[in-house]
Amino acid sequence: MSEINLREIEEFPVLMIRRRTSLEGLKDAIGDGFMKIATYLEYLGESPGGPPYVAYYNNEMDDLDIEIGFPVVSPLPGQGAIHASFIRAHTAVECLHKGPYSKFPEVYGEMMRWMEIHDLSPVGAYYETYLNSPGDAPEAELLTMIRIAVK
Template structure:
């Protein structure tokens, strides 16, 4: 399809997250509440997210997805209850901005994986999706998601 794929180097990014394990079918239910709870906590601390909501995928087992749901923040902040301080590690990342329905993302993932292999990089297994808008705000065809593979 001709996605724009780039390799970048980033600094560690502080986050506030909720960690969970869930089947993919439960994601829509879980994400909305988690995003709201985290934003509420960030605002209670007198802070604002410094970027879009994200989900970190630590495996691709569709029945037992290991997830980290969160927001980037300007500095390490204290957690509360299930909300934990975390970070996206510094290092090399391969990124691709995807536009369209979430269910039609597999070709973008395939192209990114092929690009990584052709360039001789090794992914560490964690993939992040950063959500720049939501199905509540725009039609599915207009959804913007940055896909990020962390590299060794």
């Protein structure tokens, strides 16, 4: 298990798509969302301000409420399903996970135990920021920053 830390996150602008999907449709929903936003950024002549993320607003596997997005350097206009928004400043518990996505449930379990020990409660979305992708790295080398907003 990687180290778990408490960190202050500053507000930053994003372009994002909010949608609902099932667990079975998650991979396609994420891929489609990333592609649409990346294409739109290219159309605008802009580059992402950081790696892509997915925020999870619930854990109902048959009806996941997710936000798919990219940070941007400065606020940009949305278009259609792509919305301009901000990730608000917050305190988060974070863990850099190295390895397959299938291990996320174990990582989240460790993070929940850490929060309980430190008398913290989750508030809001859970964020997964993908620092590389399965197309760029073997499964054992995938890097994902997992953050949970807390109070």
